[in-house]
Amino acid sequence: MASRFVDRAVIHLAAGSGGNGCASVHREKFKPLGGPDGGNGGGGGDVLLIVDPGVHTLLDFHFRPHARAGSGKPGQGGNRNGAAGETLELRVPDGTVVLTEDGEVLADLIGPGTTFVAAKGGRGGLGNAALASRARKAPGFALLGEDGEERDLVLELRSVADVGLLGFPSAGKSSLISVLSAAKPKIADYPFTTLVPNLGVVTAGDTVFTMADVPGLIPGASEGKGLGLDFLRHIERCAVLVHVIDCATYEQGRDPVSDVDALENELARYTPALGGDLSDRPRVVVLNKIDVPDAAELAEMVRADLEARGLRVFEISTVSRKGLRELTFALGEVVESYRASLPEAEPTKIVLSPRAVDDSGFTVESDPDDPSGYIVRGPRPERWVRQTDFSNDEAVGYLADRLNRLGVEEELARMGAEPGSQVSIGDYRFDWEPSTPGVMTHLAGRGTDPRLENRSRVTASDRKEARRVRRDGEPEAELGENTGD
Numbered sequence: 092m093a094s095r096f097v098d099r100a101v102i103h104l105a106a107g108s109g110g111n112g113c114a115s116v117h118r119e120k121f122k123p124l125g126g127p128d129g130g131n132g133g134g135g136g137d138v139l140l141i142v143d144p145g146v147h148t149l150l151d152f153h154f155r156p157h158a159r160a161g162s163g164k165p166g167q168g169g170n171r172n173g174a175a176g177e178t179l180e181l182r183v184p185d186g187t188v189v190l191t192e193d194g195e196v197l198a199d200l201i202g203p204g205t206t207f208v209a210a211k212g213g214r215g216g217l218g219n220a221a222l223a224s225r226a227r228k229a230p231g232f233a234l235l236g237e238d239g240e241e242r243d244l245v246l247e248l249r250s251v252a253d254v255g256l257l258g259f260p261s262a263g264k265s266s267l268i269s270v271l272s273a274a275k276p277k278i279a280d281y282p283f284t285t286l287v288p289n290l291g292v293v294t295a296g297d298t299v300f301t302m303a304d305v306p307g308l309i310p311g312a313s314e315g316k317g318l319g320l321d322f323l324r325h326i327e328r329c330a331v332l333v334h335v336i337d338c339a340t341y342e343q344g345r346d347p348v349s350d351v352d353a354l355e356n357e358l359a360r361y362t363p364a365l366g367g368d369l370s371d372r373p374r375v376v377v378l379n380k381i382d383v384p385d386a387a388e389l390a391e392m393v394r395a396d397l398e399a400r401g402l403r404v405f406e407i408s409t410v411s412r413k414g415l416r417e418l419t420f421a422l423g424e425v426v427e428s429y430r431a432s433l434p435e436a437e438p439t440k441i442v443l444s445p446r447a448v449d450d451s452g453f454t455v456e457s458d459p460d461d462p463s464g465y466i467v468r469g470p471r472p473e474r475w476v477r478q479t480d481f482s483n484d485e486a487v488g489y490l491a492d493r494l495n496r497l498g499v500e501e502e503l504a505r506m507g508a509e510p511g512s513q514v515s516i517g518d519y520r521f522d523w524e525p526s527t528p529g530v531m532t533h534l535a536g537r538g539t540d541p542r543l544e545n546r547s548r549v550t551a552s553d554r555k556e557a558r559r560v561r562r563d564g565e566p567e568a569e570l571g572e573n574t575g576d
């Protein structure tokens with residue numbers, strides 16, 4: 092069969108990069124150096140996964156496993172900020188579980204509209220206007236935009252249904268859902284007809300419940316045989332498990348009791364990724380195909396054996412429709428009492444993001460590969476390094492100021508770093524040149540565009556501005572210290 096199972100997909104996502112900030116100096120006739128006016132780069136677009144009730148499989152992701160959100164535009168002179176990159180919204184079916192490639196569950200997406208930020212767009216870099224401060228009146232640099240996050244994720248579909256039908260291939264699971272609900276799944280006399288779960292809505296008096304027909308199970312499924320685990324995933328969310336047993340099979344070594352044993356054995360060996368335990372789910376046994384005389388006889392024979400195990404047993408035929416009404420109402424009752432036993436439902440989480448919020452910490456360690464080297468780790472130092480244009484001395488000086496303020500220099504000194512020691516942060520390596528804490532921030536040279544150096548005395552334009560402020564009450568560009576954290 093050429094069909095592929097489409098309830099699992101590996102996807103490769105790239106969020107948009109942030110645009111670079113702009114370093115620009117305002118120019119006007121008679122006022123050639125009017126101050127920094129470089130705008131900020133736009134933020135990169137996120138990649139979002141959003142539950143859409145109109146989407147039922149992960150098929151699209153098989154054909155298009157790569158997705159990229161839009162990048163932010165660079166800032167421009169005249170205080171123009173770059174446009175933000177476009178967010179990419181990927182539509183996934185209800186019940187999609189998001190995992191890392193190592194199998195760690197990141198999110199379980201249930202309920203229409205539930206959204207998961209799968210890859211975060213890079214921040215835009217601040218322009219030199221936003222970087223200006225009292226100590227750094229006209230920065231001759233801007234920050235670089237950050238790369239967007241790139242992630243490889245696994246999507247798995249776990250149907251959200253009240254009742255899960257399980258059974259050997261060709262037992263009649265799809266037939267059963269087709270006679271109990273409006274669902275019209277493919278039914279055929281070859282095994283593994285069903286490759287994706289079919290969902291049906293069943294009405295039993297006042298009770299309405301959903302039923303999932305899942306691919307056929309064979310012994311060894313829990314080790315991946317047949318459709319294996321692809322099948323077993325779907326029952327994780329089902330409140331009630333129904334064994335659909337083919338009483339008319341002539342296959343060697345099979346009979347209703349050993350079929351139930353085989354199914355139970357696979358269930359027992361399966362470890363639900365979402366936690367919990369399948370052994371406590373209520374079970375019902377359906378003996379199918381009793382329109383066939385031999386099957387009816389066999390069903391009658393094994394009923395007592397199965398009931399002795401505490402199982403509720405129903406004899407049915409999806410062809411003659413015998414026993415269907417009784418089965419439907421019994422399932423409705425089991426579903427109702429299971430629902431009543433559940434703790435209060437958690438409200439649907441609308442936006443899920445697994446990332447930690449606190450990014451303020453950092454560590455300094457000696458470099459195992461370099462006896463005189465040190466490695467600085469931490470979200471902020473690493474981000475600041477990525478934002479730095481190393482071809483610009485002023486930008487490098489600004490980075491040093493930031494690291495110093497965070498206490499990185501102090502910690503390096505405490506760890507025994509000396510001038511010239513190799514320090515690695517993220518993908519970058521530096522020769523460490525310690526600055527004396529407290530002194531650097533007063534160095535006028537750093538962070539000031541050399542073209543503006545003679546502005547340390549009060550100029551005509553300063554006086555003019557002061558007059559304007561007295562008149563209008565508002566400075567033209569009073570910029571606080573903005574570090575772009």
Ligand SMILES: Nc1nc2c(ncn2[C@@H]2O[C@H](COP(=O)(O)OP(=O)(O)OP(=O)(O)O)[C@@H](O)[C@H]2O)c(=O)[nH]1
Binds near residue numbers: 264277281283285
């Ligand atoms: N005689 C008889 N045949 C049935 C009955 N129910 C289903 N069948 C037949 O059994 C075969 C398999 O039925 P399906 O409903 O496709 O079985 P399934 O369990 O969904 O099979 P897979 O999807 O392959 O796992 C088909 O040829 C059906 O017509 C029944 O009550 N009586």
Ligand SMILES: [Mg+2]
Binds near residue numbers: 264277278285304305
């Ligand atoms: Mg089927």
